[in-house]
Structures are given as C-alpha cells and as structure tokens.
Amino acid sequence: MSKTYNWAILGCGKIARKFATDLKLCPNARLYAAASRSLESAQSFASELGFEKAYGSYEEMVNDPEVDVVYIATPHSHHLEHALLCLNHQKAVLCEKAFAINSKEVGLMIEAARRNKTFLMEAFWTRFQPSFLKVLEIIHSGELGALKMVHSDFAFNAEYNPEKRLYNVDLGGGSLLDIGIYPIFMSLMALGKPSEIKTMARFCPTGAEESIMMSFSYPGGEIASLVSSFASYSSTQTEFSFENGFVRLNRRFYTPTSLTYWKNWEEEKVITFEKGAGFGYELEAAHVMECLDAGKTESDWMPLNFSSDLMEIMDWVRKDAGIVFPKHD
Incomplete structure (x- = not known):
C-alpha cells in the first residue's frame, strides 16, 4: 500500500495552481507546504488551495524535515538553482519543463540527483496521457x-x-x-x-x-x-x-x-x-509517488537520459536558429 507523501510547491504561479488542484485527486498526496519569495504570496496560495504551511523563502521550505517531494514551478531560468537546492537537501523533485535552459544545466541537475541518490524527473505531463x-x-x-x-x-x-x-x-x-x-x-x-x-x-x-x-x-x-x-x-x-x-x-x-x-x-x-x-497533471504526480514507493531515483517512463536528449536537441535548434540567452550561454 502506498504511503502518503508530503508535497511542497516551489513557486506559486499559474501552472503551480493547476498542478496543486490536480494533486488533490491523488489519495496518497498531502498538500503540505507552499513556498514563494514572498510570504504573503505563499500564504495566499496555501490558503486558497489548502496547503498546511506557507514559507516566504525556498530555503526554509527545504529545511522542513516533513517535506518529501517538491514540485518546481518557477521560470526555466531558475530551475537549476531550485533543483540543486532541493536535491542537496535530499528532497525528491518533479521539475516543470523545460527542465533547464541548456544541456550543461541539465547535466548539473542529473549529477546532483545521482550524487544525493534522490529522485528527479522532468514534469512532462503529456507522457502520461x-x-x-x-x-x-x-x-x-x-x-x-x-x-x-x-x-x-x-x-x-x-x-x-x-x-x-x-x-x-x-x-x-x-x-x-x-x-x-x-x-x-x-x-x-x-x-x-x-x-x-x-x-x-x-x-x-x-x-x-x-x-x-x-x-x-x-x-x-x-x-x-x-x-x-x-x-x-x-x-x-x-x-x-x-x-x-x-x-x-x-x-x-x-x-x-x-x-x-x-x-x-x-x-x-x-x-x-x-x-x-x-x-491531467494528477497522472504525473501519481507516477512520481509510484516511483518513490518502489525506491527509484528516476522514472522508467520519463528517464533522465531522455530529458538530457531533449535538451540536447533544443540546444542544437537554438544554435542553428541563433537563439541566445545571454545570462546562461
């Protein structure tokens, strides 16, 4: 029988609201904590969606020993920073796509997950439809x-x-x-x-x-x-x-x-x-918890090497098209 997992949401925007709404459909998911750079924003999100706790900083959230798994819903540009923060505190991570900005960042995320023996998956909900x-x-x-x-x-x-x-x-x-x-x-x-x-x-x-x-x-x-x-x-x-x-x-x-x-x-x-x-987001959330029940650190359906290949192709596309992200390239 599946255990109940305490979920935290990192970043309280539009996509996080949809995901949290669907998370309520998973009987083994507990809406535990919402974290934002603003305590007021986190409290508003937590109150609206029924989370038990609200944090005004991501560091506070990852230092809560009761948090089991974190859904990262910040902009692409911040996924590396926030994934590393969670993984280095041994919090399982479901990170919204695109996984990061480029292949180098994705590589650092995968490296951190494997070093910490902690679950990491890209939140590609279409894969589970x-x-x-x-x-x-x-x-x-x-x-x-x-x-x-x-x-x-x-x-x-x-x-x-x-x-x-x-x-x-x-x-x-x-x-x-x-x-x-x-x-x-x-x-x-x-x-x-x-x-x-x-x-x-x-x-x-x-x-x-x-x-x-x-x-x-x-x-x-x-x-x-x-x-x-x-x-x-x-x-x-x-x-x-x-x-x-x-x-x-x-x-x-x-x-x-x-x-x-x-x-x-x-x-x-x-x-x-x-x-x-x-x-439709509840399907990927349920899959993450199935993986955690089985003691896995990555998904068989959405493995890390697939996310790495996906970003490698997007890097190739960006190079051919001349798309540049100055703070990351």
Whole structure:
C-alpha cells in the first residue's frame, strides 16, 4: 500500500495552481507546504488551495524535515538553482519543463540527483496521457507499418509584453522552451534523435524568438516538421504518418484529447478518451509517488537520459536558429 507523501510547491504561479488542484485527486498526496519569495504570496496560495504551511523563502521550505517531494514551478531560468537546492537537501523533485535552459544545466541537475541518490524527473505531463499512450502502442505494434513522418505544431497568440516571462530572454523567454518543447518531445518519443536539424526563426525586439519552424531528418530517412509560435493560433495537433495510414492527436494534443486513426483507405475512426476530474497533471504526480514507493531515483517512463536528449536537441535548434540567452550561454 502506498504511503502518503508530503508535497511542497516551489513557486506559486499559474501552472503551480493547476498542478496543486490536480494533486488533490491523488489519495496518497498531502498538500503540505507552499513556498514563494514572498510570504504573503505563499500564504495566499496555501490558503486558497489548502496547503498546511506557507514559507516566504525556498530555503526554509527545504529545511522542513516533513517535506518529501517538491514540485518546481518557477521560470526555466531558475530551475537549476531550485533543483540543486532541493536535491542537496535530499528532497525528491518533479521539475516543470523545460527542465533547464541548456544541456550543461541539465547535466548539473542529473549529477546532483545521482550524487544525493534522490529522485528527479522532468514534469512532462503529456507522457502520461491515455491518448499519447495509445499512439505509442500503435507505433510499437507496427499495425500501420513503419513510421515515416511526424508533423506537430503548437501556437497561440500571446500579447507582446517585453516585461513578461514569454518575451524575456533572461527568463528563458521565447516559444521554443515554453511550447516548442512539445513538438520536439513528440518527435523524440516517436523517432528518436535526429541526424540533421534546420530551422527558421522570427525574433521580437527583446531578442526572444517569437516563432520557429524546425525540420528534422533521421538516419533511416524519416522526417519531422515542427512549429511553435506566440504570433498566431494553430490547430495544435500532431500527426504521425506511416507506410499504411496515419494517426492524429487532435486539437490540444498535449492534454487528454481525441485521436483520429486511418488505415489503408478504410474509413477514419475517432477514438475519444474520457477526461478525468482534473487537468491531467494528477497522472504525473501519481507516477512520481509510484516511483518513490518502489525506491527509484528516476522514472522508467520519463528517464533522465531522455530529458538530457531533449535538451540536447533544443540546444542544437537554438544554435542553428541563433537563439541566445545571454545570462546562461
């Protein structure tokens, strides 16, 4: 029987609020502590969502011996600092994506996790959605033949505000780390690491990349066409093209969604997946606790070498596109 784990939230923003709301759906999760740079912010978050404690500094939180696992929800630019703080205090960590700013930072996080024999996982919630698991099942079954192409897009029209995180290069701003990571994730899960990458990017006045098109090619001749943008809306779908058909994760492919399946001139089938009570974050939280129950320091479903490969590809994309984060590069 699973033990009850005391969860702490590090960073009390929008994504943390969604995650904490879903955490309530896990019977073995105790909403224990909320931590922010501001005690007032932490207290407000804790009061709203039902956490028992509030801390006005992250250092206070990690020094609480009752904290078992920490969800890090700060900007990408601070993930290294906050992950190291938690790991060096032997607190299990679920760190929001992108894992960090670059491969060097990811390497330091992984090194700290292994040195401290402490659990670390990138919070890639899509990996645990039933719709995505069905796609992986179809790919591995070979029922549609060999997978030849992946097309994935993620775009929305974000108000341009140079002060906000999305457009602030000091905070890892730009569409790539924020939403471009999803199409790249899809291609990496389906096709592995590419052998060649070509990009085309559009930049805004702050120096942040606003839109990017990415073309990946693979040793076996497969290709991937990937797009992310803050300039316009897109269908936000991912299509997997096989020798004998296709599978499409429909709109909002990164969440619990529907799937369109077509094979050999047969009629298209739409497979729907029942939406749970939450947003979908409870699935990754439950997985983390299953790993902790088993005494694991990393996930078999979202292993650290996968997160390392994912960031390595994004570094390659950034180099080709000329995307620079001055405080980190």
